[in-house]
Amino acid sequence: MRYIEPHAHMVSRTTDDYVSIVTAGCQAVCEPAFWAGFDRSSSRGFYDYFRQLTQYEPQRAAKFGLAHYTWLCINPKESEDLVLADEVLSIIPEFIDSPNVLGIGEIGLNKNSRNELKVLEKHVNLAAERDQLILVHTPHLEDKLKGTRLIVDLIKSDSRIDPGKVIIDHVEEHTAAIALDAGFWAGITLYPESKCTPPRAIDIVENFGHEQIWMNSACDWGVSIPLAVPKTALEMRRRGHTEEFIDQLLYRNPARFMGQCPKFKLPLE
Ligand SMILES: [Zn+2]
16 A cells, blocks of 8 residues: 655654554655653754654655655644744745745644734734645643634635635644635544544544545654555445545545645655
8 A cells, every 4th residue: 555644853853763654555744843841941842853854864755765744833842932923934945945845834722822822923924925735733731722722713815815725733623624624634533542443544434525535644743654655445344344445545635636736756656
């Protein structure tokens, strides 16, 4: 099989993980900028992180024959400090034209605070000004429903943004329709503890359609499964889904979304 891993934090994974995902059929890995597992002490930490995402990690992935793409932002978890957020936002233009940068992400909300919303709005503005794709992180657990509504309303209110160029990630049963009905794409994250298991993820696809959905492992420095996407293909076969359908959901859909950025190229096409 072939698939794309559209959301993985490879800087915190080992070379063994690269070997595993390539062996399983991964054709490209896409890495949104996110929290590092700790709060960075200044904007210089982000500067170095963006260098890592645009210069070093693509080289590491290339050693395993894998294309590596990335997204830039200050994540919502570190957006509470408005001064820091402005400093990081001012660094992004220096990196945005790098050959592996697909857009702005993963922006969004964490605790749905006023400051997080302000920083989200600034990122959306940056994306609109530079015609960038947007990848959105939605909050966890009890904050998810309210946060998803706030995010969707904020992005919809900016007439410069085409919803087809925005993916709302980490959707669950109660938030998938909010994103899809507004014309956005929706991402389902396969996680062993929080977020979705493979059976739940496939239930969502069976209930809400599959045209504008992708699946990802969102593997990072915490408990997560880099092979979650191909493992979900096993569960789909068990349920009788065809190889054609699996290929659309796990390969052609993410390729279609990210292909809206001309920098995104697949080795096989
Ligand atoms: Zn993430």
